[in-house]
Amino acid sequence: MIASNEDTDQSLRRLLFGDGTPRKALLTALVVGTILTIINHGDVLLAGGMPPLWKVLLTYCVPYCVTTWGAFTGKRAQIRRRHSERNLAVDK
Numbered sequence: 001m002i003a004s005n006e007d008t009d010q011s012l013r014r015l016l017f018g019d020g021t022p023r024k025a026l027l028t029a030l031v032v033g034t035i036l037t038i039i040n041h042g043d044v045l046l047a048g049g050m051p052p053l054w055k056v057l058l059t060y061c062v063p064y065c066v067t068t069w070g071a072f073t074g075k076r077a078q079i080r081r082r083h084s085e086r087n088l089a090v091d092k
Contacts, residue, residue, distance in 0.1 A: 015075045016068060025067035033060030 036059045041051040 015072050019071070019075070021068060021071045024071070025064045028067040029060045029064035032063035036063070 037051075037056055038045075040059060041056065044051045
C-alpha cells in the first residue's frame with residue numbers, strides 16, 4: 001500500500017510538531033542560544049555595543065533546528081524499529 005501525500009504530510013507534521021517538540025526546541029534554543037550569544041558576542045555586549053541582529057538570531061535558530069531534527073530522527077527511528085519488530089513477529 002502506498003501512502004498518499006496527505007498521509008505523508010500528516011505523519012511529517014506529527015513527527016515535527018507532535019509530542020511537544022516545538023516547545024522543547026524553543027526552551028533549548030533559549031538556553032543554548034543565550035549561552036552561545038554570551039560566548040560569541042559577550043565582548044561586544046560588555047563594551048556596550050550590539051552585535052549584528054542576524055548573527056544573534058542565527059545563534060538562537062541553530063539549537064532550535066538541531067533539537068527539532070533530533071526529535072524528528074529519533075521518532076522516525078522508533079517507528080522503523082516498531083515496523084521491523086512487527087514484520088519479524090508476522091514472519092514467525
